[in-house]
Amino acid sequence: MSKPSIITDVVSRRVWDSRGNPTVEVEIHLSSGKYGRAIAPAGASRGLREAIDLRDGGEILNGLDVRKACSNVQNIIAPALIGNDAADQSAIDRILFGLDGTDDKSKLGGNAIVATSLAALHAGAASEALPLWKYVAQTYNTTPNLPLPEIQIIGGGAHAGRRVDIQDFMIMVPGAESFEEVMEITSDVYRAAGKIIQRKQGSVVGVADEGGWWPVFDSNEEALETLVEAIALAGQTPGEKVVISLDVAASEFYHNGGYKLSLEDRDLNTHEMIEMLGLWIEKYPIVSIEDPLAEEDASGMIAFTKAHGDRIQIIGDDYLVTNAELVDAAVKDEACNAVLIKVNQVGTVTEAVAAFRAANEGNFRSIVSARSGETEDVSIVHVSAGLGAGQLKVGSFARSERMAKWNECLRIKDAPGMGPFAGATSLKNTWWNRG
Ligand code: PGA
Ligand code: ZN
Numbered sequence: 001m002s003k004p005s006i007i008t009d010v011v012s013r014r015v016w017d018s019r020g021n022p023t024v025e026v027e028i029h030l031s032s033g034k035y036g037r038a039i040a041p042a043g044a045s046r047g048l049r050e051a052i053d054l055r056d057g058g059e060i061l062n063g064l065d066v067r068k069a070c071s072n073v074q075n076i077i078a079p080a081l082i083g084n085d086a087a088d089q090s091a092i093d094r095i096l097f098g099l100d101g102t103d104d105k106s107k108l109g110g111n112a113i114v115a116t117s118l119a120a121l122h123a124g125a126a127s128e129a130l131p132l133w134k135y136v137a138q139t140y141n142t143t144p145n146l147p148l149p150e151i152q153i154i155g156g157g158a159h160a161g162r163r164v165d166i167q168d169f170m171i172m173v174p175g176a177e178s179f180e181e182v183m184e185i186t187s188d189v190y191r192a193a194g195k196i197i198q199r200k201q202g203s204v205v206g207v208a209d210e211g212g213w214w215p216v217f218d219s220n221e222e223a224l225e226t227l228v229e230a231i232a233l234a235g236q237t238p239g240e241k242v243v244i245s246l247d248v249a250a251s252e253f254y255h256n257g258g259y260k261l262s263l264e265d266r267d268l269n270t271h272e273m274i275e276m277l278g279l280w281i282e283k284y285p286i287v288s289i290e291d292p293l294a295e296e297d298a299s300g301m302i303a304f305t306k307a308h309g310d311r312i313q314i315i316g317d318d319y320l321v322t323n324a325e326l327v328d329a330a331v332k333d334e335a336c337n338a339v340l341i342k343v344n345q346v347g348t349v350t351e352a353v354a355a356f357r358a359a360n361e362g363n364f365r366s367i368v369s370a371r372s373g374e375t376e377d378v379s380i381v382h383v384s385a386g387l388g389a390g391q392l393k394v395g396s397f398a399r400s401e402r403m404a405k406w407n408e409c410l411r412i413k414d415a416p417g418m419g420p421f422a423g424a425t426s427l428k429n430t431w432w433n434r435g
Contacts (some may be wrong), residue, residue, distance in 0.1 A: 155208025
């Protein structure tokens with residue numbers, strides 16, 4: 001009898017993401033009758049060196065259709081994978097890598113490849129009748145834990161029509177005793193922020209792409225002030241249990257060597273940008289900043305990390321694009337001190353784990369992250385928990401493609417073999433936790 005985890009069929013279908021755009025779903029069926037399924041997410045503020053999603057272009061569906069990517073799964077990937085062992089993730093990913101043959105996965109499509117790679121991971125777990133997080137820990141020999149969430153309260157940047165320049169105004173609740181307490185406090189802060197914004201605005205306020213409140217402000221700093229107000233209105237002392245995290249996503253407003261804050265009609269050079277963020281770090285309980293400078297501004301990232309890296313977490317997202325080599329270089333250059341891990345940014349599970357390992361070796365923290373275009377797929381929760389990454393970022397505290405991830409954390413938190421809630425330990429060596 002053949003191994004139960006041998007791939008007998010690979011099926012793709014076009015499904016739809018949280019922005020109403022088409023995306024790729026892949027199912028991998030095994031000889032045992034078990035199967036794994038995954039859906040590709042999609043970014044809006046993408047790094048220059050990311051894996052590229054294959055979109056059909058033309059008039060239909062605003063050029064975003066994924067018929068070609070789906071047919072690549074069906075006609076090129078499926079014949080190559082059938083007969084292989086889904087439980088050998090690195091072999092599966094090597095085949096995908098070889099079939100594509102480009103640096104940026106643009107031939108078969110990053111969307112086709114990531115959905116297939118993650119579907120193989122699910123199929124491998126199903127084959128061994130293990131929850132995905134446990135299978136991840138077993139495959140990569142890691143110690144699982146329940147991640148500390150980073151949760152968006154106010155959206156911005158490319159996710160909110162560039163209504164403010166900064167992309168994510170988030171909270172973290174490292175002072176919570178448990179994951180449930182994070183959820184309760186976040187629920188209170190989210191609603192409080194909605195109330196404050198509605199009072200200011202005098203009308204109903206909507207949400208941005210990741211479910212955070214739509215940013216109706218006159219300055220970027222006003223959003224930060226509102227966040228602090230919301231934490232207080234929710235009965236918390238800002239900086240105690242609850243702290244602030246920003247994703248500046250600075251590449252999005254970096255043009256011709258400078259930073260254009262459109263909302264305030266200000267042009268800043270690298271030095272002025274570092275100075276502005278430095279003032280915010282002094283004034284507000286900020287513990288983490290992602291992409292403070294643009295991905296092309298390496299010397300800016302290095303200068304920022306030199307100035308603030310011993311006090312706060314500095315995350316490379318666009319700057320590192322989940323690429324192990326770029327993580328290694330950033331460790332050497334001291335250009336940040338944490339990496340955002342987005343499986344679809346690099347394309348395969350194996351490559352994402354390589355970036356995670358490079359981060360560990362370099363003493364960088366890891367934050368597993370969703371994209372702004374998401375679905376009901378909760379694979380990344382298991383990747384984060386299984387690897388023991390320590391932190392998880394999936395957007396806000398509204399809209400089911402976001403809540404699906406938080407709810408999945410609640411399902412797995414007490415499972416046998418799951419490690420403790422990462423909480424405070426994941427912010428060790430920041431001003432918040434010197435211990
Ligand atoms: P994206 O943004 O998914 O739209 O690229 C998310 C982020 O910048 O973290
Ligand atoms: Zn980012």
